[in-house]
Amino acid sequence: MVGIVIPVIGILVTLLVSGRDAPTDEDSTTSSTPTGASAAKSGEEAGETSKIMFGPGEIEVHTSAYGEDIELDASRPLVEETIKGADLNLISAGDGTAASATFFGPLAAHTLAPLPSSPSEATEAECAKSLQKNATMQVDGLVKGRRLCVQTGEGRIAYVRVVSAPSTAHMIKISVTIWDLPS
Known part of the structure; x- marks a missing residue:
């Protein structure tokens, strides 16, 4: 009981x-929603729209086997080797190059959602829908143009697009847009 x-x-x-x-x-x-997607679902169902908290703006993330964390609930994304409660982690294989890099959600939570290729930027509603239907814990194949959505630890929705990821380099440049929580 x-x-x-x-x-x-x-x-x-x-x-x-x-x-x-x-x-x-x-x-x-x-139907049940994957972990981390419920906040995105409730905001979209209520017809609420959020203002952009950050972006679109570009940031650089170094690739390594140790990983770099990305915190998206700050006024500007923070990128460091270790951030407690980070929303996104970028890890590459032992060679540390962009060719082997993968994004992971925190603690294997299903807070990432890949988007199909498109030259246009994703909207908050598109990300919310993708997080409801396609949430996963990792996204690989980080080549130029790769798009994904992220559900942050505080419930925000973020859109990430890979701007450049030279296969032999140890750095990936991404464009990030973060929507604030609906008021």
Whole structure:
């Protein structure tokens, strides 16, 4: 009995904190969303749009077998070797080159969503939809033009596009857009 009560209490607290009174019958019939995508779903369903908190702006990330962390919940993305609670981690194979680089979400959470190739920039709504349907814990194949969306630890949505990733280089340049939380 206790094993069931604790998760139910957690769900109720989450709903109350997010401003919803209680789950409805409609909530119980919807399909489950991957970890990290629920905040993106609720904002899109409510028709809310957020203002851009950062970007689009370019940042450089060094590739190494040790990885570099990227924090997207700051006013400007932070890139360092170790950031507790980082939203994105870039790790490459032992050679440390961009050709073997992969983005990972934090703690193997499904907070990343690859987007199909396109010359246009993604919108917040496109990212929210992709995070609902295609969330994963890693995105590889980081070549110029690769696009992905990120659900941050604080619930923001970010769009990342690889600007350059020379295969033998030890650096990737990405363009980042981060939308603030809906008000």
